[in-house]
């Protein structure tokens with residue numbers, strides 16, 4: 703398991719910006735954004751640079767000013783008025799990234815311990831189905847079929863998960 707840092711900046715929109723989009727993803731400009739409260743926009747990088755791998759996973763409650771400026775410049779390629787947005791701070795979190803960028807959902811260690819970890823930046827959207835499958839595993843003590851590829855031993859067995867339809871396409875690995 704390793705950690706890849708993901709930065710998030712808060713920008714106060716200029717008052718003439720108008721209604722902000724509910725969400726935007728820009729794979730070319732490498733940013734996403736969404737409204738944060740009434741007046742602000744939250745923005746971060748789409749594609750977290752594997753070079754930001756860190757052995758530590760502490761939460762950082764501030765961002766370097768240069769990172770905030772970089773995010774603002776990227777965002778303003780799509781929303782030019784955002785060039786005048788006022789920085790309102792930011793933070794960085796850690797993506798917990800496994801070697802194949804898929805989670806580990808398994809029964810490990812002491813009797814009765816089940817884990818769902820290593821979501822590699824996809825934990826929110828996967829959680830309803832993972833929760834259902836894990837509850838079934840705990841209640842029946844029988845591993846549901848969809849959890850077989852997510853077993854912890856797959857790394858030693860060199861049976862990494864491979865997506866049928868990787869996204870985005872191409873050879874270069876996108877993390878997370």
Ligand SMILES: Cc1cc2nc3c(=O)[nH]c(=O)nc-3n(C[C@H](O)[C@H](O)[C@H](O)COP(=O)(O)OP(=O)(O)OC[C@H]3O[C@@H](n4cnc5c(N)ncnc54)[C@H](O)[C@@H]3O)c2cc1C
Nearest residue numbers: 708709710795796797818819821822823824825826827828
């Ligand atoms: C910047 C960023 C953007 C993301 N964007 C998305 C997204 O768009 N879509 C998506 O699907 N996923 C996204 N993710 C990933 C998602 O946030 C995680 O996969 C998800 O939150 C993992 O949930 P979790 O419950 O497994 O762990 P966590 O949310 O990390 O919860 C673990 C909890 O355990 C607590 N804890 C830790 N150690 C102890 C201890 N010893 N005792 C007691 N409590 C402890 C922690 O404080 C924390 O509250 C993003 C992550 C980051 C960092």
